[in-house]
Amino acid sequence: MAFYVDITRCIGCRSCEVACERVHGGRGHVQVHFVEDSASVPLFCHHCEEASCAAACFSGALFKEDTRTAFDVEKCTGCGLCSLACPFGVVWTDKIAHKCDLCDGRPEPTCVATCPADALSTDLDHLSRRARSRGARAAAQGGRR
Amino acid sequence: MIRVDPRLCIGCLSCSNVCPSQNILRTETAEERRIRWKRCREECDLCVELCPTEALTLVPIDESAPEPEVSFPLAGCRICGRRYAPEPMLRRVEAALPKSQTSEWVWDCPACRRRAEAERTTAETVAARRRRRV
Amino acid sequence: MTKVLVPTICPYCGAGCGFFVAVERERAVGIEQMPYHPVGEGALCSKGNASLEILHHQERLTSPLKRKDDGWAKISWDEAVGLVARGIGEAMRDYGPEKIALLASSKCTNEENYLIQKLARLLGTPHIDNCARLCHAPSVVGLNRTLGAAGMTNPIPDIANSRCIFIIGSNLAENHPVVSRWIHRAKDAGAVVIVADPRATPTSWMADIFLQLSPGTDVALLKGIAHQIVKEGLIDRGYIAERTRGFEEFEGSVGEFTPEMAAEITGVPAEDIIRAARAYASSPASMILYSMGITQHTTGTDNVQAVSNLALITGHIGRAGTGVMPLRGQNNVQGACDMGALVEFYPGYRRADDPGTIDLFSTAWEAPALPTGPGLTATEMIGAAASGDIRAMYIVGEDPANSDPSSLSVKRALEGLDFLVVQDIFMTATALVADVVLPAAAWAEKEGSFTNTERRVQWSSKAVEPPGSALPDLEIICLVARSLGLDFDYPDAASVLAEINRTVPQYAGITRERLGKEGGLVWPCPSCDHPGTPILHSSGFRLADGRGSIVPVHYRPAAEGESLEYPFLLTTGRIALHHNAGSMTRRSPSLIGRAPDLFVEINPADAEKLGIDDGDLVAVSTERGETEAAARLTEGIKRGVVFMPFHFPGTNILTTEAADPEARIPEFKVSACRIARRD
Numbered sequence: 001m002a003f004y005v006d007i008t009r010c011i012g013c014r015s016c017e018v019a020c021e022r023v024h025g026g027r028g029h030v031q032v033h034f035v036e037d038s039a040s041v042p043l044f045c046h047h048c049e050e051a052s053c054a055a056a057c058f059s060g061a062l063f064k065e066d067t068r069t070a071f072d073v074e075k076c077t078g079c080g081l082c083s084l085a086c087p088f089g090v091v092w093t094d095k096i097a098h099k100c101d102l103c104d105g106r107p108e109p110t111c112v113a114t115c116p117a118d119a120l121s122t123d124l125d126h127l128s129r130r131a132r133s134r135g136a137r138a139a140a141q142g143g144r145r
Numbered sequence: 146m147i148r149v150d151p152r153l154c155i156g157c158l159s160c161s162n163v164c165p166s167q168n169i170l171r172t173e174t175a176e177e178r179r180i181r182w183k184r185c186r187e188e189c190d191l192c193v194e195l196c197p198t199e200a201l202t203l204v205p206i207d208e209s210a211p212e213p214e215v216s217f218p219l220a221g222c223r224i225c226g227r228r229y230a231p232e233p234m235l236r237r238v239e240a241a242l243p244k245s246q247t248s249e250w251v252w253d254c255p256a257c258r259r260r261a262e263a264e265r266t267t268a269e270t271v272a273a274r275r276r277r278r279v
Numbered sequence: 280m281t282k283v284l285v286p287t288i289c290p291y292c293g294a295g296c297g298f299f300v301a302v303e304r305e306r307a308v309g310i311e312q313m314p315y316h317p318v319g320e321g322a323l324c325s326k327g328n329a330s331l332e333i334l335h336h337q338e339r340l341t342s343p344l345k346r347k348d349d350g351w352a353k354i355s356w357d358e359a360v361g362l363v364a365r366g367i368g369e370a371m372r373d374y375g376p377e378k379i380a381l382l383a384s385s386k387c388t389n390e391e392n393y394l395i396q397k398l399a400r401l402l403g404t405p406h407i408d409n410c411a412r413l414c415h416a417p418s419v420v421g422l423n424r425t426l427g428a429a430g431m432t433n434p435i436p437d438i439a440n441s442r443c444i445f446i447i448g449s450n451l452a453e454n455h456p457v458v459s460r461w462i463h464r465a466k467d468a469g470a471v472v473i474v475a476d477p478r479a480t481p482t483s484w485m486a487d488i489f490l491q492l493s494p495g496t497d498v499a500l501l502k503g504i505a506h507q508i509v510k511e512g513l514i515d516r517g518y519i520a521e522r523t524r525g526f527e528e529f530e531g532s533v534g535e536f537t538p539e540m541a542a543e544i545t546g547v548p549a550e551d552i553i554r555a556a557r558a559y560a561s562s563p564a565s566m567i568l569y570s571m572g573i574t575q576h577t578t579g580t581d582n583v584q585a586v587s588n589l590a591l592i593t594g595h596i597g598r599a600g601t602g603v604m605p606l607r608g609q610n611n612v613q614g615a616c617d618m619g620a621l622v623e624f625y626p627g628y629r630r631a632d633d634p635g636t637i638d639l640f641s642t643a644w645e646a647p648a649l650p651t652g653p654g655l656t657a658t659e660m661i662g663a664a665a666s667g668d669i670r671a672m673y674i675v676g677e678d679p680a681n682s683d684p685s686s687l688s689v690k691r692a693l694e695g696l697d698f699l700v701v702q703d704i705f706m707t708a709t710a711l712v713a714d715v716v717l718p719a720a721a722w723a724e725k726e727g728s729f730t731n732t733e734r735r736v737q738w739s740s741k742a743v744e745p746p747g748s749a750l751p752d753l754e755i756i757c758l759v760a761r762s763l764g765l766d767f768d769y770p771d772a773a774s775v776l777a778e779i780n781r782t783v784p785q786y787a788g789i790t791r792e793r794l795g796k797e798g799g800l801v802w803p804c805p806s807c808d809h810p811g812t813p814i815l816h817s818s819g820f821r822l823a824d825g826r827g828s829i830v831p832v833h834y835r836p837a838a839e840g841e842s843l844e845y846p847f848l849l850t851t852g853r854i855a856l857h858h859n860a861g862s863m864t865r866r867s868p869s870l871i872g873r874a875p876d877l878f879v880e881i882n883p884a885d886a887e888k889l890g891i892d893d894g895d896l897v898a899v900s901t902e903r904g905e906t907e908a909a910a911r912l913t914e915g916i917k918r919g920v921v922f923m924p925f926h927f928p929g930t931n932i933l934t935t936e937a938a939d940p941e942a943r944i945p946e947f948k949v950s951a952c953r954i955a956r957r958d
Contacts, residue, residue, distance in 0.1 A: 005266070007266060007267055007269075007270045008270055008463075009459070009463050011452035011453070011456060011459050011481040011482075011484070011855075012452075012481050012855065013324050013325055013452070013453065013456045013481070013855040014325045014855060014856065014873060015322075015323060015324045015325040015327075015328055015456065017325070017873070018325040018328040018329050018869050018870070018873075019323070019325075019328040021869055022309075022310065022328055022329070022331075022869070023309075031259060033259060033260065033262075033263035034263075035263055035264055035267045035271050036271055036275075037479065037913050037914065037915045038267075038270070038271045038274045038275060038479075038484065039267040039270045039271045039274065039484065040267075040481070041263050041266050041267050043259050043262055043263060050243040050245060050246065052238075052241070052242050052243060052246060055241045055242060055243055056237070056238050056241040056242070058197035059195065059197070077159035077162055077163050077195045077197075078158065078159065078162035078163075079157040079158065079159040079162075079197055080157055080158065080230075080234070081157060081197065081234060081237065081238055081241075083255060084230050084234055084235060084238045084251065084255070085238045085241065085242065085251075086255065086258070087246075087250055087258060087262075088258055088259065088262045089254075089255030089256060089257075089258035089259040089262070090259065095162050096162070113312045113314075113321055113322070114312070114321075114322055114323050114328060115322060116319070116322045116323070116324045116456035116457040116459055116460060117452070117456065117459040117460050117463060118320075118322070118459075118460040118463060118464075119463075130467055133467060274484060277486070277487070277489065
């Protein structure tokens with residue numbers, strides 16, 4: 001499982017950041033970036049298929065478990081290799097590593113549930129279906145006016 | 146006390162993080178990271194066990210030996226120039242990456258990686274919105 | 280440990296999202312989503328997510344306070360209420376009841392607002408208002424006149440059914456973030472989105488057509504659009520003939536007002552005005568959403584009427600996906616107005632200058648001599664305090680010393696009162712100049728109903744106890760009223776709601792029992808078996824002949840324009856991470872940590888001429904005063920215009936008191952200013 005963002009929907013409200021921080025004891029795993037005052041995007045763990053953070057982790061704290069990149073805080077020594085191994089810069093280390101746990105134990109990741117603009121999903125098909133139907137309708141109307 | 150093999154140590158701070166007695170001191174400036182192992186009398190070898198490079202050994206206390214200390218200059222980010230990590234750590238990461246992946250981005254700091262990712266993912270949207278505004 | 284989930288309504292904006300407060304050992308420990316909520320579907324913005332941070336906040340007021348020479352003394356409730364009774368009682372005895380004024384709170388419940396206005400009127404003063412005056416007074420005046428009801432005509436989820444959404448003067452993506460999800464849903468189905476704003480914002484990111492007008496030129500833009508619609512015959516003749524009056528005069532008033540003329544005034548290219556006119560008029564269901572960019576002007580009432588004119592001439596009203604949608608700022612600003620906490624209206628929008636109203640409430644409240652309105656508005660009260668025409672004030676949950684324009688003179692006026700009592704959850708700038716401060720409960724520490732911007736009345740339950748000896752506003756108001764000799768015997772919010780059911784026809788069927796169900800009820804709901812009215816005006820208007828009123832409006836420039844001395848136009852607004860005067864969000868660590876400082880947006884070309892770099896500290900000054908802010912350079916704002924958020928005390932030092940002649944709302948959106956780098 002991973003998150004997908006519909007960039008055209010993101011409004012940069014940073015709700016995902018605040019919500020993530022709220023359910024993770026004050027240390028969040030999402031960072032919203034703004035680009036040229038024209039778009040925003042939340043950056044978070046992709047739960048990469050070939051997770052370089054897990055590859056760099058020597059202690060076994062980070063490991064693949066089905067489709068997610070899981071984290072066992074008990075094994076983490078805070079060495080920081082994972083932070084340096086994340087191509088997207090979304091694993092932080094502060095004595096221990098902080099990364100997305102997909103809100104283990106909750107029905108849905110909090111960032112997804114809380115997104116006011118409905119921009120996040122754990123279901124890529126859902127987002128791409130939505131985008132495709134939007135594109136098809138725009139085309140049927142002779143393009144966007 | 147702890148003996149350090151400076152050829153193996155990569156400057157990662159695992160030992161300092163796990164030391165229950167706070168006997169492993171770290172100082173970091175914008176330029177370099179320094180780690181000093183205080184003369185430790187504990188029978189504990191947690192740091193030895195949790196060193197990613199097996200650079201540490203528990204040895205009998207020796208009052209005459211100096212406290213071991215290592216320092217690492219921090220490598221500068223290719224993009225912004227900010228110094229962000231000891232070079233041996235980055236080399237270790239590079240070696241650990243799955244062979245299918247490129248690795249030159251390891252030499253970009255995490256903040257610049259995030260910026261690049263943000264720009265990459267929004268490029269199409271930004272361009273479309275700019276077109277609409279002109 | 281058992282965790283209890285208590286359903287509450289978010290204390291921030293008027294969207295009225297619901298969530299559960301998780302309570303453990305009598306502390307609020309978490310938030311749980313409410314996926315079935317009709318507006319948010321479980322979503323919350325950053326402020327909603329941070330709302331618990333104010334509940335157990337260390338700066339909460341926990342005891343009544345009285346002013347001493349060298350600070351504040353904690354006192355008992357008995358002493359505090361005695362001081363309030365004496366302060367207000369003496370002013371009434373010495374100068375008459377019309378020399379006191381009360382401000383109700385658009386953050387308090389319907390029941391509390393009902394009691395505050397009742398208290399004011401039973402004491403004999405017509406001066407009872409709330410901060411709707413500062414956000415949507417022109418909607419109340421304008422929409423009551425043109426449509427016969429002052430509220431959003433359609434529910435928020437109905438936005439998804441619209442095929443053309445025209446957003447003017449609203450940065451809803453930041454201020455009502457959950458509304459965005461419904462706009463995107465409409466876009467998925469092919470809707471065209473038009474955004475008119477002096478700034479590019481996350482709201483304009485959604486736009487297919489972006490009209491970047493100069494501040495204060497909304498009437499010109501709307502008239503240019505109306506002209507084109509009439510000229511191209513895109514009006515709905517049948518609707519105009521059957522459902523409206525005033526079209527002929529209106530047609531004459533826009534006859535000369537070509538898109539080219541509008542372009543000249545607004546700075547928006549004429550072809551974009553024409554595109555917007557066609558898109559809005561020709562879609563099968565078009566909706567207009569607006570907010571304070573329309574209302575906070577000396578032409579606020581005209582702006583609102585110009586908006587409703589567009590809906591009436593095209594017949595885009597009274598059906599799914601259409602309508603006129605004023606997005607209200609506070610969680611209960613709609614309810615505070617419904618409850619008659621306004622100088623022009625008794626509860627249920629009964630005109631305060633109508634003898635019939637006075638008779639009706641004299642009977643209902645068994646009070647022989649009720650005051651005739653309109654009294655002094657929220658901002659006029661401050662002027663009257665300065666001149667000595669108001670001697671004592673009771674302010675509940677409002678912070679005029681931060682939220683009113685020209686705030687330095689507001690503070691001086693409040694200091695000059697013989698007696699000021701402020702009731703709030705934090706020591707606000709207004710509380711700091713009070714004689715007595717009464718500690719109140721926050722939203723989750725009490726129960727009652729709130730009415731969101733869709734007119735949806737929802738019950739919010741009590742999750743935790745208030746801190747220290749703080750009390751729910753309802754209890755405090757009853758204590759104060761009884762100490763002034765009034766028979767205020769209301770054991771709980773439900774008993775007040777029962778009286779509201781009897782005296783406010785729109786709320787007649789909105790009983791405590793029915794509010795226990797999910798989703799609340801949308802007024803008008805005239806009886807206990809009535810389902811509520813999500814869409815207004817589907818069968819005519821509550822006006823003479825049941826017809827909507829098309830009212831010609833004439834373009835007038837804003838009160839202040841650029842001058843040699845003050846060459847920039849300052850416009851103000853809100854940002855995603857803060858709310859209004861900021862007494863809550865500036866104390867909320869996860870919000871203030873992300874947006875810690877006051878800033879001013881400047882176009883890079885203007886900044887370059889002034890030698891200002893991004894991040895530089897600059898001084899912004901107007902005739903009223905001067906403020907420091909960090910420069911934020913952005914192409915999103917036009918040359919000659921600057922923007923500041925008003926959540927920080929510095930901003931309203933600058934703004935003008937010039938007000939709409941009818942609705943008396945100050946022109947927060949246009950002040951002439953100058954900017955210089957601080958060296």
